[in-house]
Amino acid sequence: MQSIEKCTGCGACYNICPHQAIVMGTDEAGFLKFEKDFSLCTGCGQCDAVCASLCENKRENRIQKVFAAWAKSDQIHARGNSGGLFEVAARAVFRENGVVAGAVYEKDFSVKLMIAQTEEQLLAMTGSKFVQSVPGHVYLDVKKYLEEDRTVLFVGAPCQVKALYAVLQKEYPKLITAQFPCFGMPTALFWKKYLQHVAKTHEGSLSGIGSEVQLTEDINSRYMAFTWESGDVSAERADTCAYIRAWNNGFSVSDVCAACRDNVFPVQADLVWGNFWHIGEIEKFSVPKKDYQNGVSMLLVNSRRGEAFFEKMKPDLMYYPRKQMEAAAPHFVFQSSGKEHFLFRKKYENPRRKAFQKDLSAMTYEQLEEKYFSQTKRETEVSISRKLGPKWAAWGWRALYCLQKIWMKRNFGAES
Numbered sequence: 405m406q407s408i409e410k411c412t413g414c415g416a417c418y419n420i421c422p423h424q425a426i427v428m429g430t431d432e433a434g435f436l437k438f439e440k441d442f443s444l445c446t447g448c449g450q451c452d453a454v455c456a457s458l459c460e461n462k463r464e465n466r467i468q469k470v471f472a473a474w475a476k477s478d479q480i481h482a483r484g485n486s487g488g489l490f491e492v493a494a495r496a497v498f499r500e501n502g503v504v505a506g507a508v509y510e511k512d513f514s515v516k517l518m519i520a521q522t523e524e525q526l527l528a529m530t531g532s533k534f535v536q537s538v539p540g541h542v543y544l545d546v547k548k549y550l551e552e553d554r555t556v557l558f559v560g561a562p563c564q565v566k567a568l569y570a571v572l573q574k575e576y577p578k579l580i581t582a583q584f585p586c587f588g589m590p591t592a593l594f595w596k597k598y599l600q601h602v603a604k605t606h607e608g609s610l611s612g613i614g615s616e617v618q619l620t621e622d623i624n625s626r627y628m629a630f631t632w633e634s635g636d637v638s639a640e641r642a643d644t645c646a647y648i649r650a651w652n653n654g655f656s657v658s659d660v661c662a663a664c665r666d667n668v669f670p671v672q673a674d675l676v677w678g679n680f681w682h683i684g685e686i687e688k689f690s691v692p693k694k695d696y697q698n699g700v701s702m703l704l705v706n707s708r709r710g711e712a713f714f715e716k717m718k719p720d721l722m723y724y725p726r727k728q729m730e731a732a733a734p735h736f737v738f739q740s741s742g743k744e745h746f747l748f749r750k751k752y753e754n755p756r757r758k759a760f761q762k763d764l765s766a767m768t769y770e771q772l773e774e775k776y777f778s779q780t781k782r783e784t785e786v787s788i789s790r791k792l793g794p795k796w797a798a799w800g801w802r803a804l805y806c807l808q809k810i811w812m813k814r815n816f817g818a819e820s
């Protein structure tokens with residue numbers, strides 16, 4: 405039976421329930437959780453049958469090809485969080501009169517999943533929103549378009565992709581799915597507090613947010629950027645911002661994300677796209693840095709359908725085949741067997757993480773920042789590694805790379 409503790413907030417049960425007995429609410433720490441109205445529930449069991457926390461991953465996709473890629477168009481590239489692959493894919497779908505399902509900001513900058521059919525809706529979907537998105541009835545909307553024989557591109561977290569397939573209950577040849585490598589989506593409650601804090605730093609209303617965007621030529625340096633109705637732009641470095649530090653330290657993600665069963669092999673989606681962190685640091689990349697200084701995406705092609713769709717994206721992309729391990733190594737997030745996090749499990753067992761989530765509803769952003777992020781152990785390690793310099797960091801990556809190679813071969817027999 406579904407349980408609140410294990411609920412990812414994927415919304416599959418909310419979409420499938422024929423009696424409207426399920427609504428999506430939030431727990432004390434702000435994570436999405438199902439709520440069942442037992443007066444409406446007939447005990448039909450359809451919710452259990454689709455529940456991401458109860459079902460095993462059904463699709464047997466394996467990573468088939470790996471690329472470093474970015475959009476040829478500078479405008480598209482700039483709108484994306486890394487290489488702008490989402491927009492390239494979405495435009496390929498629009499050319500076939502298809503529709504795109506993805507995440508947009510609401511007026512209050514909470515995030516929901518919806519369908520885009522127009523240019524304006526598509527542009528609102530570009531860029532990453534680093535907070536848990538509310539799925540609403542998007543899986544049923546996707547189904548409706550597939551039933552009309554339209555092409556649909558669905559982009560979301562791995563648990564959302566799994567939920568979509570569970571709700572659809574059959575194969576639709578015109579569905580393409582893409583997921584991002586997911587450390588967990590941060591709680592909307594901390595996001596809200598962060599935005600209240602940001603609002604105090606500037607006169608007027610906020611009109612746009614760029615999360616972990618690249619503002620300089622250093623592709624590994626990221627910023628939280630805010631545009632204001634006056635036209636002003638303000639920004640703070642992501643690595644010193646408590647919102648991002650809480651996320652990177654696992655403080656603002658749920659226990660379910662900490663033991664995620666969905667961001668694992670076999671990958672569910674046809675495509676995975678994320679940042680190609682540290683490209684060229686562990687395997688030679690002969691493309692001049694100036695060609696990809698606006699960001700580079702990692703693209704994993706995991707199915708025949710994904711491969712066929714990639715052919716449609718190619719004319720608008722710069723793309724270079726890369727080794728699987730080079731792409732996976734900085735994403736320690738692909739977990740061992742879904743039972744535990746590889747390498748980073750200890751981080752989630754940190755007692756300060758539990759305390760942070762307890763304090764979340766009562767404290768302001770500033771109080772949480774002061775109490776938890778003056779300097780954490782991991783940041784101390786990062787600053788030590790900075791002092792030791794880039795050579796040391798490169799050796800660190802190489803060591804991790806070798807460890808992961810051994811681990812991947814043991815667990816998945818994966819080729820490097």
Ligand SMILES: Cc1cc2nc3c(=O)[nH]c(=O)nc-3n(C[C@H](O)[C@H](O)[C@H](O)COP(=O)(O)OP(=O)(O)OC[C@H]3O[C@@H](n4cnc5c(N)ncnc54)[C@H](O)[C@@H]3O)c2cc1C
Nearest residue numbers: 484485486487488489490506507531532533537584678679
């Ligand atoms: C919560 C989250 C965590 C991520 N973690 C990692 C990571 O650990 N490592 C990594 O390399 N990349 C991660 N990514 C992916 C990365 O931020 C970029 O989305 C990716 O590199 C593709 O960039 P792009 O330029 O092609 O597309 P973008 O234009 O950035 O496309 C973003 C796409 O993601 C969807 N999306 C954005 N926010 C959400 C959301 N909150 N919920 C559901 N869908 C959303 C949008 O609908 C859009 O389709 C994460 C993204 C999100 C949203």
Ligand code: SF4
Nearest residue numbers: 411412414415417455
């Ligand atoms: S289907 Fe998704 S939202 Fe519903 S209980 Fe299971 S994990 Fe939670």
Ligand code: SF4
Nearest residue numbers: 562563586588661664
């Ligand atoms: S970590 Fe797992 S459960 Fe959490 S949002 Fe990502 S895919 Fe979903």
